[in-house]
Amino acid sequence: MTDSLLLTSDHGAVRMVSVNRPEKLNALNRATMEALHGAFDSAAADPGVRAVVLTGSGAKAFVAGADIAEMAALSAVEAREFSLVGQRLMRRIERMPKPVVAMVNGFALGGGLELAMCCHLRIAADTAKLGLPEVTLGLLPGFGGTQRLLRLSGRAAALELTLGGAPVDAARALALGLVNRVVPAAELEAETMQFATRLATGAPLAMRAILDAIHVGGECAIDDGLEYESAQFGLVFSTGDAREGMTAFLERRKPAFENR
The missing domain is CATH 1.10.12.10 (Lyase 2-enoyl-coa Hydratase, Chain  A, domain 2)
Incomplete structure (x- = not known):
C-alpha cells in the first residue's frame, strides 16, 4: 500500500513500513507521526503480521529528525504537545506485541534516532550516522531520547551524545550498544529481511x-x-x-x- 507519507508492504509475515518524505530526509512532522501510529495499530491488529521492519525511503536517511520548519512555528505550549505526540508514538511502537526491527539506512538524527531507539532491535548500514543534535538548536530531545539512550547505552554515552550533539558512525553506535548489528549498506535490506523473517517464525x-x-x-x-x-x-x-x-x-x- 502507498500513501503520501508512508509506504507499506508485506513480505510473508513481515510488514515493512517506510517513512516516505525523502525530499525532507524523512523528517517527522505531526501528520507523519499520526500516520505511523495508525500503521502500527494496523500491524498489531493483523494476525498475518508477525514482525515489522521500520525504515526510511530513499538512499540518504532513515529519519533525519523532526521537521524543524513545523517546529519553529510552535508556541511553548504547542511544543510541549508536539513532544507528547512524539512520545506517544514511540511508546506505541515500544509496546508492540510483535518484534519491530529498525532498518537504519542512513541518517538517524534527533527524532529519527528516537524513533529507532523505540524499536526492539536495530540493524544499521555501515554508512549510517546516528545522533541527538538537539542541543545545537538550543533544545533537548523531546520524544524520549534522553530516557531511552540512558537505558540502552548508559549514562556516559547519553551525556556524550546529548551534550555534545555530534553524530556517531555505525561502528561507534555498535560499540555503545545503540544498534544490534552493522552490515554493508548494499546488504542491509536483505540482511534485515532475513532476520525479521526468522523472528516471524517464532511462537x-x-x-x-x-x-x-x-x-x-x-x-x-x-x-x-x-x-x-x-x-x-x-x-x-x-x-x-x-x-x-x-x-x-x-x-x-x-x-x-x-x-x-
Whole structure:
C-alpha cells in the first residue's frame, strides 16, 4: 500500500513500513507521526503480521529528525504537545506485541534516532550516522531520547551524545550498544529481511511474553521482574504453541506455531 507519507508492504509475515518524505530526509512532522501510529495499530491488529521492519525511503536517511520548519512555528505550549505526540508514538511502537526491527539506512538524527531507539532491535548500514543534535538548536530531545539512550547505552554515552550533539558512525553506535548489528549498506535490506523473517517464525504468544517481560523488567526491581517472568512463563506454558514446540523438539521436527 502507498500513501503520501508512508509506504507499506508485506513480505510473508513481515510488514515493512517506510517513512516516505525523502525530499525532507524523512523528517517527522505531526501528520507523519499520526500516520505511523495508525500503521502500527494496523500491524498489531493483523494476525498475518508477525514482525515489522521500520525504515526510511530513499538512499540518504532513515529519519533525519523532526521537521524543524513545523517546529519553529510552535508556541511553548504547542511544543510541549508536539513532544507528547512524539512520545506517544514511540511508546506505541515500544509496546508492540510483535518484534519491530529498525532498518537504519542512513541518517538517524534527533527524532529519527528516537524513533529507532523505540524499536526492539536495530540493524544499521555501515554508512549510517546516528545522533541527538538537539542541543545545537538550543533544545533537548523531546520524544524520549534522553530516557531511552540512558537505558540502552548508559549514562556516559547519553551525556556524550546529548551534550555534545555530534553524530556517531555505525561502528561507534555498535560499540555503545545503540544498534544490534552493522552490515554493508548494499546488504542491509536483505540482511534485515532475513532476520525479521526468522523472528516471524517464532511462537507469537511467547514473543509477546518475552517483549512484555523485558519491558517490565527494565523498569522495576529485579524481584518484581522475576515474579512477572514466572507469571508469564506459566501463562505461556498453557498454550497450544508451547505444547507444539516441546512436542516438535521431542519428535525432531520444526514446530508449526498457530498463535494459540
